[in-house]
Amino acid sequence: MKNKILFSLAVLFFVFCFVVLLKGLKNSNIYIPNALSKKTLASFKSEDLYSGITILSDKIFVGSEYYVLNIWASWCLPCRDEHSILMKLKNNLSIKLIGLNYKDDPNNAKKFIDKFGNPYSMIITDKNGTIAIELGAYGVPETFVLNKNKKILKKFIGPLNQKSLKEIKLILK
Amino acid sequence: MKLLKTFLLFFIILNFSQISLAENNIELKNKISKNIRCLICQGQSVYDSQSDFAISMKLVIEQKLNEGLNENEIYEFLKNQYGQWITYDPEFNKKTFILWVLPILLFFIGGAIILRKLIVQKL
Numbered sequence: 221m222k223n224k225i226l227f228s229l230a231v232l233f234f235v236f237c238f239v240v241l242l243k244g245l246k247n248s249n250i251y252i253p254n255a256l257s258k259k260t261l262a263s264f265k266s267e268d269l270y271s272g273i274t275i276l277s278d279k280i281f282v283g284s285e286y287y288v289l290n291i292w293a294s295w296c297l298p299c300r301d302e303h304s305i306l307m308k309l310k311n312n313l314s315i316k317l318i319g320l321n322y323k324d325d326p327n328n329a330k331k332f333i334d335k336f337g338n339p340y341s342m343i344i345t346d347k348n349g350t351i352a353i354e355l356g357a358y359g360v361p362e363t364f365v366l367n368k369n370k371k372i373l374k375k376f377i378g379p380l381n382q383k384s385l386k387e388i389k390l391i392l393k
Numbered sequence: 394m395k396l397l398k399t400f401l402l403f404f405i406i407l408n409f410s411q412i413s414l415a416e417n418n419i420e421l422k423n424k425i426s427k428n429i430r431c432l433i434c435q436g437q438s439v440y441d442s443q444s445d446f447a448i449s450m451k452l453v454i455e456q457k458l459n460e461g462l463n464e465n466e467i468y469e470f471l472k473n474q475y476g477q478w479i480t481y482d483p484e485f486n487k488k489t490f491i492l493w494v495l496p497i498l499l500f501f502i503g504g505a506i507i508l509r510k511l512i513v514q515k516l
Binding site: 259323348349350352353354355356358359 | 433
């Protein structure tokens with residue numbers, strides 16, 4: 221009797237482990253940092269893409285109700301896909317769209333903008349990728365929606381699409 | 394002449410201390426980057442990885458060390474930005490307690506079973 225109970229318990233334990241591991245197999249094994257982190261954007265110093273003048277982030281994020289910070293690069297293919305979405309966002313008057321050009325050649329970045337249009341109010345550069353790390357980003361493209369207090373309302377990892385455009389518009393409402 | 398010697402000695406000592414400080418920082422930078430997970434090449438540490446993310450991360454670690462932050466402060470900063478998962482050393486909290494408690498629990502259960510068998514054999 222005792223052996224039977226022990227045997228059943230062992231079987232139950234193994235079934236439990238099997239189910240847990242099987243469920244775990246279906247989970248994505250790619251870790252994505254906490255996308256919705258209600259943090260305030262860290263201050264940083266950067267250079268303007270066109271003028272080359274060094275600017276403090278506190279002077280960039282002023283005078284608007286909402287800010288959209290988009291990390292992009294001319295060498296990044298998904299950035300081309302999301303560019304049309306950014307062009308649509310440009311027309312929204314309640315936001316200031318800021319582009320952070322990530323590890324890019326300035327000439328290539330300018331060519332990219334000339335070819336696809338400029339949706340940004342300002343383009344700043346991150347030549348060695350350290351600003352992106354300070355912001356908690358991990359690659360391109362990545363987009364942050366911030367309020368006037370520079371609090372991160374939403375973070376989109378990967379290219380923006382129609383669904384994310386709707387989400388941004390919902391936040392702005 | 395004496396003044397020149399004193400000045401030279403002072404200069405050499407100052408240089409040596411700067412070199413050893415720089416070496417310490419490089420060692421610490423390597424140690425920290427070995428304990429940080431690369432989020433692009435997951436499964437590799439920042440130290441091993443050559444991805445853009447890892448290269449930038451190494452630069453940030455170097456900057457933070459130059460700013461005077463210590464090892465723990467750098468880990469805290471990165472955990473704050475990227476979450477607990479970025480470090481290889483998991484903290485003890487409600488999400489990880491099974492990870493920490495289970496081996497100890499299994500060790501005691503195993504020990505108890507072995508002890509019981511030994512006592513039974515002696516009897």
